[in-house]
Amino acid sequence: MRHGRKRATLVAAVVVLMLAVAGVSSAATQTYPNRTLSGGYQAGHFNDVWDLTAGDMTLSFTYNANGLSDAAGGHAWAELGVRSLAWGGDFNPGGSGTVYTYPTITVALLAGQSMDVGDVIVTNDGTNVYVTYTLDSGWCMTESHLAVSTSLSGIPQTKTHNPIPGQFAYGNYHDPCATSDTFTIPLVDIGAFPSSTLYIAAHAKVSELATGGLCSAPGMTAYGPLDHYEGVAGAWGTAGSAVATWVHPSWPSLAGAAWISTAGLVENPDPDSWRRFSGSFEVPGIPLTGGATVATSDNAEEFYVNGALVGSDGEVQGPFADNQEWNTLLTYPFTPVTGANTYDFIVRNYSWPGGVYANPTGLLFCLDYSYLTGRTETAWGDGTRFTSKGNWAMYITYEPTATSVNGSGVWLATDYDWTPGTFGPDPVGFPSLDLDDKLILQRQGGQGEGAYNLPGVPPAPGNNHRIWWDRDGVDPWQNPATANTGGIYQVVITLHATGATTGTAYMNIRGLDQGFEVDGNWNTIELTPAGMTFTGDMEHLVVFYGLYGYGATHSVTFSGITVTQ
Numbered sequence: 001m002r003h004g005r006k007r008a009t010l011v012a013a014v015v016v017l018m019l020a021v022a023g024v025s026s027a028a029t030q031t032y033p034n035r036t037l038s039g040g041y042q043a044g045h046f047n048d049v050w051d052l053t054a055g056d057m058t059l060s061f062t063y064n065a066n067g068l069s070d071a072a073g074g075h076a077w078a079e080l081g082v083r084s085l086a087w088g089g090d091f092n093p094g095g096s097g098t099v100y101t102y103p104t105i106t107v108a109l110l111a112g113q114s115m116d117v118g119d120v121i122v123t124n125d126g127t128n129v130y131v132t133y134t135l136d137s138g139w140c141m142t143e144s145h146l147a148v149s150t151s152l153s154g155i156p157q158t159k160t161h162n163p164i165p166g167q168f169a170y171g172n173y174h175d176p177c178a179t180s181d182t183f184t185i186p187l188v189d190i191g192a193f194p195s196s197t198l199y200i201a202a203h204a205k206v207s208e209l210a211t212g213g214l215c216s217a218p219g220m221t222a223y224g225p226l227d228h229y230e231g232v233a234g235a236w237g238t239a240g241s242a243v244a245t246w247v248h249p250s251w252p253s254l255a256g257a258a259w260i261s262t263a264g265l266v267e268n269p270d271p272d273s274w275r276r277f278s279g280s281f282e283v284p285g286i287p288l289t290g291g292a293t294v295a296t297s298d299n300a301e302e303f304y305v306n307g308a309l310v311g312s313d314g315e316v317q318g319p320f321a322d323n324q325e326w327n328t329l330l331t332y333p334f335t336p337v338t339g340a341n342t343y344d345f346i347v348r349n350y351s352w353p354g355g356v357y358a359n360p361t362g363l364l365f366c367l368d369y370s371y372l373t374g375r376t377e378t379a380w381g382d383g384t385r386f387t388s389k390g391n392w393a394m395y396i397t398y399e400p401t402a403t404s405v406n407g408s409g410v411w412l413a414t415d416y417d418w419t420p421g422t423f424g425p426d427p428v429g430f431p432s433l434d435l436d437d438k439l440i441l442q443r444q445g446g447q448g449e450g451a452y453n454l455p456g457v458p459p460a461p462g463n464n465h466r467i468w469w470d471r472d473g474v475d476p477w478q479n480p481a482t483a484n485t486g487g488i489y490q491v492v493i494t495l496h497a498t499g500a501t502t503g504t505a506y507m508n509i510r511g512l513d514q515g516f517e518v519d520g521n522w523n524t525i526e527l528t529p530a531g532m533t534f535t536g537d538m539e540h541l542v543v544f545y546g547l548y549g550y551g552a553t554h555s556v557t558f559s560g561i562t563v564t565q
Helices: none
Strands: 010-016 029-031 035-039 041-045 057-064 075-084 096-111 115-124 128-135 139-149 170-178 180-186 198-215 221-226 273-283 291-298 300-305 308-313 330-334 339-349 362-381 394-398 401-406 409-415 437-442 488-497 502-509 531-535 541-550 554-564
Touching (some): 035 541, 075 488, 096 198, 115 198, 128 139, 128 198, 170 180, 198 273, 273 362, 291 300, 291 339, 300 330, 308 330, 339 362, 409 488, 409 502, 409 531, 409 541, 437 488, 437 502
Antiparallel strands (some): 010 096, 035 554, 041 541, 057 488, 057 554, 096 115, 096 362, 096 401, 115 128, 128 180, 139 170, 198 362, 221 273, 273 339, 291 330, 291 362, 300 308, 300 339, 409 437, 488 502, 502 531
């Protein structure tokens, strides 16, 4: 295997082992049914699978905590957030899982064992493997054959281990010769799992391409001018040589081409006049469809190849409308023949008084064509040889990278003061410092404020803002913005993927960002907005919810649950 050529490796897809759900939600906004959870334990998740690497997401909802009980001996927690699809469960999702990262690999397409004639590019999105052939300039392919298998023995071979491209499961014949081809192979069709190593044999029959062409230049054969129209076979009189003509400053230019006419200035600017420019070119191989000529003239032209009209611009015959066709460079596709070919332009100059400078004339063009030289080669995607003897055919080994990820997502975790009567109303006229509801982000069950690490780890996690909330009353030491909530909280969690298995999360409650106190002045918030990093399978996330309680009957309601991406 050669390693000196363009071998870029980029993360293309992430797939979880034994992933049962193939589709990823493509909805920009999805609103889910309300969830009221009650009892000692209740949990679940919604079925949509979200790819956070495809774009940032917001998870918004309203949390109603008024069903929680603060009876002696009872307590409860509620959660809502995102977790990896393939592991973790629906309450305090955690543990670890294996994420398989499929790279994009590019190997050389080698012809005749050593000539680099293009690339074979392999990608995998977890549902399909894609194999693309691209040919370098000067080469094209008439055949492409592909075999993809989870075992080397799954590629059709002779008893002596020479592969048999004609028996490969995928293939195309190309007429005309093609410069690219892409195969899409569903993983399920080849019995592949996300963890499978794939063996790929990419074969092509390639042909050498050559190009030719010419551009308008003084010395080309020219006829006229005439004061009437003549076709290609018309009575044009004696052939002359084209010359460089005076160029109007408004005329366009074309690289490699010169404006030509039968004279440097218009011989007779008053009546309409016609000119013909002719020539020939040789195609020494098999011509390809798609030769092209780019041309314009003052004022209108017809273009012929081998005596057949290819196209025109403006009225070369009959009444005309001067639409300034001289300003339009048109492309005329044509197909030449092997050997000698002829081309002709018939150009009409519309009459216009005012002298030779007021009514110039001219033609500008470039003609290009390509053909097969007759040289053909067998080509294989650069890899490992099937056998050390005889045939030099090769296969590509395509392996995923396994990454073990601890953690499964991030979520809102709720708590409250473990004191009987926590939620009781403050005495009339005597507001008290209540810690009725605690709303924090978690990435692992049981973690506290110290787990916040964005924009930095708080030096004193207990000195926090907008994590503890008071349902009623405001005493002199409280922030009014976090009191009188009535146990109702509008929550927005903002999610961003920093990689295939890592992300960041921030939570806004009742329109306020969370934060931490640093300088001791409780009228300011220094470390805000505060959030945390988290881990999991960022390409396969689901929205989950749960309630766990004991010692009493508890209930909470999540409503207006909406994901926007």
